[in-house]
Amino acid sequence: MRPAAEAFYGTIRLIRRFEERCIDLVRSGDIGSGIHPCIGQEAVAAGMCAALRPDDALLSNHRGHGHFLARGSDPGRFLAELTGRVGGVDKGRAGSFHPSDLSAGIWGASGTVGHGAAIATGLGWALARDGDRIAVSVFGDGAVTQGALLESFNLASLWRVPVVFVCENNGYATTLPAPTAIAGSVVGRAAAFGIPASTVDGQDPEVVYDAMAAAVDRARSGGGPSLVEFTTYRYEGHHTFERRMRLAYRDEAEVARWRERDPLAIQAARVPPDVREAVDAEVEEVLDAAVRFALESPHPDPADAFDHLYATPVRLRAGVSHA
Amino acid sequence: MPKLSYAKALNRALTDEMERDPDVFVLGEDLKFALNNVTTGLLDRFPDRVLETPLSEQGFTNFATGAAMGGKRPVVEYQIPFLLLLVLEQIANQANKFRLMSGGQVKVPVTYLLPGTGWRPGWGAQHSDQPYGVFAHLGVKTVIPATPTDAYGLFLSAIRDDDPVVVFCPMPALAMREDVSYVDLAPIPLGVGRVRRTGTDVTVLAVGHLVHEALAVADELAGEVSVEVFDPRSLHPFDWAGLAASVERTGRLVVFDDGNRFCGVGAEVLATAAEEMRLAAPPKRVTRPDAAVVVGCAPELDLAVQPSRAQLVAAIQAVVKS
Known part of the structure; x- marks a missing residue:
């Protein structure tokens, strides 16, 4: 069942303010990597993740903070990951670019654009052998020009794997506009492999939820993969480094047009003002506590640099000779 | 004492391990006809654990990573040594890093089997490589058995290992036969010369x-x-x-x-x-x-x-x- 309007509003508000706090922490140097902000795309995360069961598996990407928060990852532990602390969800080994949090059903974020889809396909195949969990692969428009993505479409369709391919089409692969990169269409690619696909408004979390719920049902009931392309937009740059570089690859009018469809405003209009105020206040409290937790969490001990490298440990030599 | 060939040792190790552990499955190209004799007889015994793949090496290598994260133990067979360089990113940058990047939350027990590396007379410049040093350099567990007994034991240990392991089987050794008593076949630990x-x-x-x-x-x-x-x-x-x-x-x-x-x-x-x-x-x-x-x-x-x-x-x- 579709969640209540205030629940979606709360998720979108949490993601928006989390990203704004992160940008502050990038400025202060606490998040050394910078981040790929998802401001403007929050409705996709909120609607998509609400359609999943807690034990379903999602593979995220470099612009994935919203996915984590929407799936219920602890904001404090997640932020501690971004600041490289041992209290982070991955003990400081993932940072902003490659996080995972299995307790929230997020199994990783591959940095090789488009390649995570085949990992999600294999994961979905394995999960289906032992039950009715499904896998979700989330990628952007930049991924659809990768051959590896098409290999995953082929395998998933051929073997009827319960996986949902989600394309967050925000119009740009870093600086490259989608129309100058993509011949044909995103959904046309899926159709070529016999995968049902649709293009859906990604700024309205309720519309996102409905489309995603249909794809999830199909996967869970043995119908195989689907692709949903959500049209959306990022109001910030590709990465926070753009705040210094001021790259002029899109004009102000375009950004302003998309701001008229701000997911936060769209969902706010569905929630009474007093409820909104209460949600906003709670979000600030949660984020204050998260920032405190992240900055108070210890830095890793250099002696632990090899921890978690192997599951079956091997003896490794140091970088300097012992004799 | 029976004669065991190197190729038969690989087949026997895989069969024994699939018998023992229902999470082990094998995927790769042309497995049904067992072009390298590794998967001979497996399809009949384990019909739903032999995945014959289309020609999509990068796709099915990443697929194996996902399946391993999901609790399975994939064995991926490649027909040509250079294909390992086509999937170098998928092995070294994806499979081998996911455990570290997850802070130990996942493990990725995939075995990559190369039944025939090195010189293949008559097969051209793109079939005769020995890329084992590349994988060792990048920290991917890498074994290269010389004898049928070692092929059996190291392949078995590779499958049981909780990390990605590449098994290089040199072409000139594949035809080698050895007198062995089958009861003596056993796993051989990685890293022991x-x-x-x-x-x-x-x-x-x-x-x-x-x-x-x-x-x-x-x-x-x-x-x-x-x-x-x-x-x-x-x-x-x-x-x-x-x-x-x-x-x-x-x-x-x-x-x-x-x-x-x-x-x-x-x-x-x-x-x-x-x-x-x-x-x-x-x-x-x-x-x-x-x-x-x-x-x-x-x-x-x-x-x-x-x-x-x-x-x-x-x-x-x-x-x-x-």
Whole structure:
């Protein structure tokens, strides 16, 4: 069942303010990597993740903070990951670019654009052998020009794997506009492999939820993969480094047009003002506590640099000779 | 005692492990017809655990990573050694890093099996590579069994290991047969080398099928030089203590390695020996030359860029004299 309007509003508000706090922490140097902000795309995360069961598996990407928060990852532990602390969800080994949090059903974020889809396909195949969990692969428009993505479409369709391919089409692969990169269409690619696909408004979390719920049902009931392309937009740059570089690859009018469809405003209009105020206040409290937790969490001990490298440990030599 | 071939040993290890562990499955190209004899009979016994894939090496390598994260133990078979470089990113950058990047939340127990690396006479320049050094360099667990018994034991351990492991099976060793008692077949731990022949004058560290060449050379020189032959069996992890113990006894070292010279396994072994072991004479290595390409279609050219017995003899004699 579709969640209540205030629940979606709360998720979108949490993601928006989390990203704004992160940008502050990038400025202060606490998040050394910078981040790929998802401001403007929050409705996709909120609607998509609400359609999943807690034990379903999602593979995220470099612009994935919203996915984590929407799936219920602890904001404090997640932020501690971004600041490289041992209290982070991955003990400081993932940072902003490659996080995972299995307790929230997020199994990783591959940095090789488009390649995570085949990992999600294999994961979905394995999960289906032992039950009715499904896998979700989330990628952007930049991924659809990768051959590896098409290999995953082929395998998933051929073997009827319960996986949902989600394309967050925000119009740009870093600086490259989608129309100058993509011949044909995103959904046309899926159709070529016999995968049902649709293009859906990604700024309205309720519309996102409905489309995603249909794809999830199909996967869970043995119908195989689907692709949903959500049209959306990022109001910030590709990465926070753009705040210094001021790259002029899109004009102000375009950004302003998309701001008229701000997911936060769209969902706010569905929630009474007093409820909104209460949600906003709670979000600030949660984020204050998260920032405190992240900055108070210890830095890793250099002696632990090899921890978690192997599951079956091997003896490794140091970088300097012992004799 | 029954004769066990190298290829049959691989088949037997995989069959035994699939029998023992229902999470083990195999995927790759043309498995139904078992072109490399590794999957012979498996489809009949385990019809839903043999996944014949289309030609999508990058796709099915990543698929294996996901399946492993989801609790399975995939064994991926590749037909051609160079395909491993097509999927180098998927193995070294995805499969091998997910455990670390997740802070230990996931494990990725995938085995990549190469039943036929090195020179394939007549098969052209793109089928005769030995890319094992690349994987060891990047920290991917890498084994290269020389005998049927080792092939069985190391393949079994690779499947049971909780991390990605690449198993290189040298083409010239595949036809090799060995007298074995099946009850003696057992897993062999990664990172444990073996002295194949004891000697007192010089240690020859030989990799893969070159172990057999080194043993032949040791026989040939028996009256003249006492050669100890050390087979590391796995390249990462590497049995440095085993090698050091051998060199401690002999004081001299020659490495016999079918990889290219620059940044190869031979280079690493010599560097470590120079830094950390007590040597009575400067060590030597016999390898493929820098930038070597085995063209595969002209035996004269192919042999010119592969390490030979004659080169090993000369290197041993030079090291012993100095």
